[in-house]
Structures are given as structure tokens and as C-alpha cells.
Amino acid sequence: xxxxxxxxxxxxxxxxxxxxxxxxxxxxxxxxxxxxxxxxxxxxxxxxxxxxxxxxxxxxxxxxxxxxxxxxxxxxxxxxxxxxxxxxxxxxxxxxxxxxxxxxxxxxxxxxxxxxxxxxxxxxxxxxxxxxxxxxxxxxxxxxxxxxxxxxxxxxxxxxxxxxxxxxxxxxxxxxxxxxxxxxxxxxxxxxxxxxxxxxxxxxxxxxxxxxxxxxxxxxxxxxxxxxxxxxxxxxxxxxxxxxxxxxxxxxxxxxxxxxxxxxxxxxxxxxxxxxxxxxxxxxxxxxxxxxxxxxxxxxxxxxxxxxxxxxxxxxxxxxxxxxxxxxxxxxxxxxxxxxxxxxxxxxxxxxxxxxxxxxxxxxxxxxxxxxxxxxxxxxxxxxxxxxxxxxxxxxxxxxxxxxxxxxxxxxxxxxxxxxxxxxxxxxxxx
Amino acid sequence: xxxxxxxxxxxxxxxxxxxxxxxxxxxxxxxxxxxxxxxxxxxxxxxxxxxxxxxxxxxxxxxxxxxxxxxxxxxxxxxxxxxxxxxxxxxxxxxxxxxxxxxxxxxxxxxxxxxxxxxxxxxxxxxxxxxxxxxxxxxxxxxxxxxxxxxxxxxxxxxxxxxxxxxxxxxxxxxxxxxxxxxxxxxxxxxxxxxxxxxxxxxxxxxxxxxxxxxxxxxxxxxxxxxxxxxxxxxxxxxxxxxxxxxxxxxxxxxxxxxxxxxxxxxxxxxxxxxxxxxxxxxxxxxxxxxxxxxxxxxxxxxxxxxxxxxxxxxxxxxxxxxxxxxxxxxxxxxxxxxxxxxxxxxxxxxxxxxxxxxxxxxxxxxxxxxxxxxxxxxxxxxxxxxxxxxxxxxxxxxxxxxxxxxxxxxxxxxxxxxxxxxxx
Numbered sequence: 001x002x003x004x005x006x007x008x009x010x011x012x013x014x015x016x017x018x019x020x021x022x023x024x025x026x027x028x029x030x031x032x033x034x035x036x037x038x039x040x041x042x043x044x045x046x047x048x049x050x051x052x053x054x055x056x057x058x059x060x061x062x063x064x065x066x067x068x069x070x071x072x073x074x075x076x077x078x079x080x081x082x083x084x085x086x087x088x089x090x091x092x093x094x095x096x097x098x099x100x101x102x103x104x105x106x107x108x109x110x111x112x113x114x115x116x117x118x119x120x121x122x123x124x125x126x127x128x129x130x131x132x133x134x135x136x137x138x139x140x141x142x143x144x145x146x147x148x149x150x151x152x153x154x155x156x157x158x159x160x161x162x163x164x165x166x167x168x169x170x171x172x173x174x175x176x177x178x179x180x181x182x183x184x185x186x187x188x189x190x191x192x193x194x195x196x197x198x199x200x201x202x203x204x205x206x207x208x209x210x211x212x213x214x215x216x217x218x219x220x221x222x223x224x225x226x227x228x229x230x231x232x233x234x235x236x237x238x239x240x241x242x243x244x245x246x247x248x249x250x251x252x253x254x255x256x257x258x259x260x261x262x263x264x265x266x267x268x269x270x271x272x273x274x275x276x277x278x279x280x281x282x283x284x285x286x287x288x289x290x291x292x293x294x295x296x297x298x299x300x301x302x303x304x305x306x307x308x309x310x311x312x313x314x315x316x317x318x319x320x321x322x323x324x325x326x327x328x329x330x331x332x333x334x335x336x337x338x339x340x341x342x343x344x345x346x347x348x349x350x351x352x353x354x355x356x357x358x359x360x361x362x363x364x365x366x367x368x369x370x371x372x373x374x375x376x377x378x379x380x381x382x383x384x385x386x387x388x389x390x391x392x393x394x395x396x397x398x399x400x401x402x403x404x405x406x407x408x409x410x411x412x413x414x415x416x417x418x419x420x421x422x423x424x425x426x427x428x429x430x431x
Numbered sequence: 432x433x434x435x436x437x438x439x440x441x442x443x444x445x446x447x448x449x450x451x452x453x454x455x456x457x458x459x460x461x462x463x464x465x466x467x468x469x470x471x472x473x474x475x476x477x478x479x480x481x482x483x484x485x486x487x488x489x490x491x492x493x494x495x496x497x498x499x500x501x502x503x504x505x506x507x508x509x510x511x512x513x514x515x516x517x518x519x520x521x522x523x524x525x526x527x528x529x530x531x532x533x534x535x536x537x538x539x540x541x542x543x544x545x546x547x548x549x550x551x552x553x554x555x556x557x558x559x560x561x562x563x564x565x566x567x568x569x570x571x572x573x574x575x576x577x578x579x580x581x582x583x584x585x586x587x588x589x590x591x592x593x594x595x596x597x598x599x600x601x602x603x604x605x606x607x608x609x610x611x612x613x614x615x616x617x618x619x620x621x622x623x624x625x626x627x628x629x630x631x632x633x634x635x636x637x638x639x640x641x642x643x644x645x646x647x648x649x650x651x652x653x654x655x656x657x658x659x660x661x662x663x664x665x666x667x668x669x670x671x672x673x674x675x676x677x678x679x680x681x682x683x684x685x686x687x688x689x690x691x692x693x694x695x696x697x698x699x700x701x702x703x704x705x706x707x708x709x710x711x712x713x714x715x716x717x718x719x720x721x722x723x724x725x726x727x728x729x730x731x732x733x734x735x736x737x738x739x740x741x742x743x744x745x746x747x748x749x750x751x752x753x754x755x756x757x758x759x760x761x762x763x764x765x766x767x768x769x770x771x772x773x774x775x776x777x778x779x780x781x782x783x784x785x786x787x788x789x790x791x792x793x794x795x796x797x798x799x800x801x802x803x804x805x806x807x808x809x810x811x812x813x814x815x816x817x818x819x820x821x822x823x824x825x826x827x828x829x830x831x832x833x834x835x836x837x838x839x840x841x842x843x844x845x846x847x848x849x850x851x852x853x854x855x856x
Binding site for chain 1: 474475478479504507535536539540544545546551552554555556557558559561566567568570571572575578581582583584585586587590591593595596597599600603604606607608609612613614616617620624627628630631649651652653655656713714715716717718724727841844
């Protein structure tokens, strides 16, 4: 159907459940949760005081001379580490036999984090308690003196894909997109198109993000999208369960190498799976809520099926967006039922977010990697914390325990704030 | 590369710039060598290293967005987001499209955007009430009390994908939607991606563009710290000097540009007016920052367009006016085009609008091609020998060839180049 087929030849992951694809998948099969009290900052008094964090991360284990990146945000550090794993896996690290101008980078990655102490202090000192109107002149005085230039620069979103491309000598198309929670799914989809259209032979794609900082938690808490189950963090992310109360904020990075099939074959690269379908749509409804009838999500999944030339019954497994918010899980269930009809009740749907939390920009690709591992190993990851069925969510969510099934084709959904929808279909590779 | 059977044309333009907020005024200002750079007025800039900038003098979104339902959303939008929505809406109207007239599922949106800075007052009170003595701000107090003083929809006001999302909602565009955050290259990369999507036959119409405003104190502080900005205060209109020997950095600006990109047959069928055709696009990463990959990107864009370098009327350059950027760019342009092809840079007139720059600058070239006039580059008074290219500086020059090339890139090395063709029916 597409004249240039695209396969996955490398994968890497830095996540709350491990610093490799192997650990990420194994821990999900065990139904482990990555959630715990926030240690990135003192968040004890915040409405939500827990998150799903990457533990024991040390950039020195991944790159030479890590001091070069000391001003970079966690997003960039995670990205450098996951990218190195994926490129090494694909035998593309320090490989001068491949024309480096034909290898691109496409990341769905977020910004760095604001210098909370100096920003808030600059604001506080320039904001008189009568009236609370910030005096910009005072703000300039304090902020210019205290902000670090390198830190501020490293917050800019293009620096992450720039560092990755510079570090690993990738001189092809270089993109960064930001479509909130759909970003890395979208990056993978558009990277697929770059290769299909011949603009690159291989693309390192995926995403990286950390919003586990005071402003991130503030923002999500104010939107009332985070779970507030502070007394039991590991039970908080409970997608499709009746008593779900929001998502658990996560962080991390996932990277895959997409490559044109013949290019991969010629250099005998490992082939983990084939990426066969991509759909993307906008809800065009509201920035605050997804469409209640799943309008955009339905169109998106159908589109991915059409792109792959598949019927709904060709899909064996769905790795859901499944955030554990009331609205998402209901709308996603409606969308799956609309597209798959009666078959929806035979189709296992699970949510990695029940264990990993929500990696925001990095979520889509880490879930795609999980889908690839599901195909390779024949075991579907569970939706943990599923205790009380929700009458509106009546599908098979692979509750609480991993389950064996031969999966040939998996669908992975990502939906973002503002009504951004992405669906990817990955298939067992066969000639 | 597969043969591009689906041709893509520009059928609508919308611009918001410091020198004009409709295509006619904007283009006339460019021809008349007008500058939109002046001493910053939104807040006293005395403490800043660079005290001048390109501000849009009177931005009134209500003049364009008249629907009351849509206006309600303004309070949820940062200035950058409002500007993007307005530019997109103007482009949509300029293309004589109406909501519901085209299949919404086959209509997409793609914008270039950057980090959108919080307004200080959204965080001021929260910071103040969490202050302990002379500082610092206590996280414990912020979590307990401060957080309640931040507006509930604060985060949504500043997400970079909000321009695209509000455009998709307001204009009912339900197809692909993406936001590219590649700094100064963002809107060209967004345009290139929309072009690719139209070619692959999953959409017929795209609203595409870029938006960015640095006219707020937090952006000013941040960019003054990490960007090379001009220290000239004597005459603000002379501050941003692309390819000039005496350049000393950029000037921050703000702008939004929107286009309607449309598949040719779709445009013809509805009798749309066509400004220009998008015939080539390429992008890459100039890792060595020596212009070699940049030159290769330009050559690839020309090759995909089937155009020779000597058929190009002018190159619309980035012209960032920093020490490092201009020679880097000039080297690539010289490598592809030699010493004679006219080079035009618009930032001298209005400063650098970051993620929006590619869109409004490309709009300049599209207008130049369609009107047959190439405006001059402002403030390149003595060409820098380190930039051995033919910067066009003297008066309005007749357009003599059918193609223009637009180039943008980031300080890290992300490069995008597009080739547009004058429309001759």
C-alpha cells in the first residue's frame, strides 16, 4: 500500500519503571506502580503530593562528560540517554557507513522547567501586598540579577532535539512538536511520513518530558486533572475503574529508530516490528475537555486503520491512552466501541498509565514501545488498580494481571489537551 | 522522493506585524522602508540590555473576532495565542472560506510556536503570599496558599499548542493538527509538514502559520540573558542590522502570520484566488554550523521543486543580525546562489519574532512575487565582507524571475527552506 515500508530497528526508554526497554516491560508485566511521594521538590503541602518519578537517574552512565549538560533540563537529559540506547540498539551509534544527513530526529518533547525559586522571589519582591500588581521595573531588576542565562536557554524546546542531533551526529530533518499529551505519538507518526515520502531513511523519534516541578503540579492541580489520592499513591492511577479521580503525573523519555525497510535490511539491522498506520485529528471542540462522544478519537482510530489498510478485526490489542480521568476513559471507551463494534468486547484494552503514570509528551512513544514488546513477547500488560467496574467502561481492560495472547497488531492511542488525537498501529514484521 | 502529484497553493494570507496588520499595509511599509522598532512601551525597559523592540502598536482581537462565543475564549489565551488566532482567521477570510464550507475532516491546522511566557500578574499574588520574610518563597506556603491565587486555567493559557487548538475550534478544522516548536525555524517547518500532509492526500485545506510575542517582562528577561541583542538605544529603527558590518545583535519582536494552503484542484473548484504555489521544501540539521548542511537543504528544496538556482528571483534570508548567525547563513546562500542573487531580510524592519518569523517573512516574499516588487533590506548600510552575498538594499526592485526561496534556522542548527513560485494561472 505504501511504497516505502517503515520498521522499528531500535528502542530506548528512561521511565519510572526502569532505565531500559527490558525493565520497562518486565515491571509492567509484574503490575508494578512507579508512583510515590514527590522527591523532585518539597511538594508535601500541594493538593497532590505524589508522582511517578524516574529513580536513580545518572546521566554519567549514559554519556561522556555529562557536565556539558548540567544546565539542561531533565527532559534533555532523559532524551540523551534514551536516544543513545535506541541508536545503539539499531547499530546506528558511531556508524559512519550510514550517510548521517539521511537520519533525522523528530521529538515530541516539552520545555524545561522554570527556575522556581528565582522566578517566584523576583515576582514576590516586585508585587506589593496592597493590590498585588507586579511592577515590571522591579521584576526586571531582580530577575536579571538572579536568573541563569544557560538555564533559561536550555528551557527552550528546540534545544532537546538539537542536543540529541549534535551528540549523535544526526543531520537529517530535525523537528520538535508540542501537542501536549499526544506529542510523542504525533512525532512518531510524522516521522513515519518523513520516511515514507523519502525525506529521510531513518528517524530517531519519540519524546521526553518532566513536569514534576512546582509549576507543573500547580498547573495540573488547578485544572483538577491530577489524582489526589495522597494516602495511597500506587493505587491512584486506576484507568477505567469507577473510582478513578485523575491521572498521576509521570516523567521520562522513550525513543525509537524508524527506518525504511530496505535500508534496514541492507545493513542487517534488527527489525522489531513494522509501523503500519498513523492517524491524527483535532476534536475542534474545547481546549478544556475532549469531545464527550469521542468524535475526534473515532475519526483518528479509523484513519489509522485506513492508513494501514486494515479492518478493525485485524487489531489484537489496544494500548489505551487510559489516563484515569473520568472524561478520558469514558470517551475513549465510547470511541473504541464505535470503531470496533461488537468486536470491541473481544478486544483487550489496557493502560500502561495505571503503572507508569502519565509521561505527558513522552507518554505516546513509551506506550508504543510497550505495544512492540507485547507483540514480541506475547504477553499483554495489565491495567492495575482495576477494582470497581464503571458501567460506562465495560470493555476487557486486562485487569490487574498480565495475560498471554498472541498479538500481531496493536493500536496505541494518545489524546492531548486541546483536542489533539493520535493513533498508531504497529504490526509484527512479516515479509 | 515520490512524484508530487498533488500541487499545493497559497490562497489566503493574514499578517499581524509591528509595521502592518493586513497584507497591503505590511507590504507598503516594507516598500517604504518603514520600521516598527521603537523604545519598548509595554513596560519601562531601562533595566534591560536591549531597550527597543518591534511591538504591534494596536492589537485589538475584537476587531477581527466578532463572534461572541469565540471572544469568550480570549481570557483563556495569552497574547501570543490571540495573535495566532487572529492571523489565522484573517487568512481564512482572505481565502474567502467560511466555517462549514469545506469538509472539516479534510481541513487541518499547523502552527509554529515557542515557549509562551506567563503574565507576571498571573503568578504575582501567589508568589507574594508565599514569601517568608525577605525570601525565599516557601514551597510549603505555595502549596498550601499560593496555588489558590493562580488562575484555574493558567496552564492552558500558555501551552504552545493552544494557537493551533483555538484555530481548530474556531474554524472547525478537524483534520491533522500539530504545533512545531523549533524556535526560529518553527513556522517554516510547520509549513513544510502541512505541505507534506496535503501531498499525501489526507487533507485538502490547511491553515498554517506561526505566532510569537516577546512583549512581556518574563520573555524580555529570559531573552536578554541568553540571546545576543542589540545595545543600540540612540535610534531604535537602526538597531537590527542584517548582514551589516556594524550589527550588534537582534531586536525582539512580535508577529503572527497565517496562510491558507490548499490543494490546487480544491482551490480551483471553488474559484479561489491564488497567490503563489509551494513547490519545494526541505529541512535538516547543520550540526557543524558551518553552512554546509544548510546549503544542502536549500539545494534539496530546489531539486524537489525542479528549479535551478538561477531561476530564483530572491532569497528571503533569516538575517538575525548576530555575530555568528549572519556569516553562517551567508556562506550557505553564497554556496548555492553565488554572489549575485538578491538577498532580502525583513528583520531590519521589525526585529525577530522567533517562531512567527518564518511565516510573516514568507508572506513578504509571496506578496513580492505576486506584486512584482522586491522591497529593500533595512539597515544593511555597509555590507559585511564576511557575508559575501548580494543583500538587496537600494529601493524597490522589479521581480524578474518566478521563484523565491525562504530560509530559516535555529541557533542549534535546525534548518528549513521553502521554494515558492509566482502564480501565473
